[in-house]
Amino acid sequence: MSNKLKKEGKFSYLEVGEGTPIVILHGLMGGLSNFDGVTDFFPEKGYKVVIPELPIYTMSLLKTNVKNYADFLEEFLTHKEYKDVIVLGNSLGGHIGLLHSKLYPEKVKALVITGSSGLYESAMGDSYPKRSDYELIKKKSQDVFYDPAVATKEIVDEVYATVNDRNKLIRTLAIAKSAIRHNMAKDLPNMKQPTCIIWGKNDTVTPPEVAEEFHELFPDSDLFWIDKCGHAAMMEHPVTFNEILNDWLTTRKF
Numbered sequence: 081m082s083n084k085l086k087k088e089g090k091f092s093y094l095e096v097g098e099g100t101p102i103v104i105l106h107g108l109m110g111g112l113s114n115f116d117g118v119t120d121f122f123p124e125k126g127y128k129v130v131i132p133e134l135p136i137y138t139m140s141l142l143k144t145n146v147k148n149y150a151d152f153l154e155e156f157l158t159h160k161e162y163k164d165v166i167v168l169g170n171s172l173g174g175h176i177g178l179l180h181s182k183l184y185p186e187k188v189k190a191l192v193i194t195g196s197s198g199l200y201e202s203a204m205g206d207s208y209p210k211r212s213d214y215e216l217i218k219k220k221s222q223d224v225f226y227d228p229a230v231a232t233k234e235i236v237d238e239v240y241a242t243v244n245d246r247n248k249l250i251r252t253l254a255i256a257k258s259a260i261r262h263n264m265a266k267d268l269p270n271m272k273q274p275t276c277i278i279w280g281k282n283d284t285v286t287p288p289e290v291a292e293e294f295h296e297l298f299p300d301s302d303l304f305w306i307d308k309c310g311h312a313a314m315m316e317h318p319v320t321f322n323e324i325l326n327d328w329l330t331t332r333k334f
């Protein structure tokens with residue numbers, strides 16, 4: 081990513097463009113660069129793209145849970161004096177966005193989720209490799225995508241380093257347990273924000289039926305599928321992802 085992170089107090093974030101903020105929440109194993117396609121596209125459409133670095137592995141172990149990440153997001157939005165934001169989250173980032181929108185509905189005017197946890201109990205724990213064997217981790221990383229070539233050596237090396245870092249591994253397991261505790265099924269029918277659900281038809285981490293359940297439970301949602309696509313649609317099919325989201329934002333007049 082060529083754009084430089086801004087640092088203000090405890091916050092590090094990317095900010096590109098001017099206009100309505102699209103605040104992006106990365107996943108457990110996902111970096112800010114996973115959203116390069118979004119970052120390059122939407123500032124040209126009149127939006128400000130903002131990606132805060134979430135304290136996934138730096139928060140104290142006792143505070144490592146989805147609720148505290150949602151509170152961290154609220155602190156960041158307050159610090160930036162953002163209101164009426166569009167929140168876009170992938171995987172754990174989607175879950176954080178969902179819980180934040182439940183707790184602080186006045187700040188969020190629209191939600192976008194892709195491959196989000198929050199309903200599916202296996203989304204966080206079962207897919208996370210717990211052994212240090214490089215080839216196993218390579219296979220697990222490839223399985224996240226429909227096209228295994230998307231899992232570059234750089235991505236595999238990063239996952240391998242994380243798995244072999246005891247501090248990060250302990251926090252990953254804590255996050256997995258927290259995600260299961262914070263199941264959103266009972267909350268979604270009361271969440272009024274218009275929600276765009278973009279899902280890979282071949283997602284094996286959060287399978288298609290998870291997207292269908294999100295769509296069924298939200299009072300106001302639209303569900304879009306991307307074929308030959310796994311868990312990270314914005315990485316695997318960035319052009320299609322951007323077209324779907326831009327059309328939705330235009331139709332909904334955001």
